[in-house]
Amino acid sequence: MGYLKFLGTAGARFVMIRQLRASGGIWFSAGGVNFLVDPGPGSLIRLLRSRPKLDPANLDFIFLSHKHLDHSCDINLMIEAMTNGGFDKRGRVFAPEDALSQDPVIFKYIHGYPEKIEAVSAGRSYGVDGVELHIPVRMHHSVETYGFRMRCKGLPEVAYLPDTAFFCGLAESYAGSDILIINTVMYERKAGVGHLSLPEAEDIIRSVRPAKAILTHFGMQMLKNRIWEKGEEISDRTGTDVVIAGDGMKVDLERG
């Protein structure tokens, strides 16, 4: 049994700053393990306002893809919430090394709260109670960035492809994923921005061929072009069920 809940679908600066979309990250529940991915601004509020309410004290770990604010702003707060204000030493945090050491986003005094804060790297897997996150490759982004492929017995494999420029081998490293979440910031291809565009996301979907692809993390042009109305045409073009994420959207995970 499992599900995903999108606590935010904002991507990049302006959609986040103006909160045109929320920016709370994604809650994963898989086989009794709960974890939060990329707690951006407002993550705690979005959790507490969810119906049914999501309790941060039930988190087993937090995964940070990279340190940019739209992903990391609430990470200290969420660690504090996961650990009952620091009184219960529990839970883990997985983050890139540069988010922990250079211009770190987790305060020093918070480091003693969780059971462990671990720097992740490509080609390795991280397991917590039957949930395994495999990190296939380092993303091409302005700071150290990783996605993952989540494996949990009895559930489809859910992969997260966070902020990155398109690069050779990206799609191949996600081959075989059942549900593929893609941070798709740009509406049109644009070189040098370190983010995927809709045409590039479609190329990745055609190559990976997941059972379902979920687009999220939208920039301004995605909203101006009313991306939420385009799921069906993108599904037709790619031959895959493509879902355009909305704030608060829940996706049940079932072995199909």
Ligand SMILES: [Zn+2]
């Ligand atoms: Zn970023």
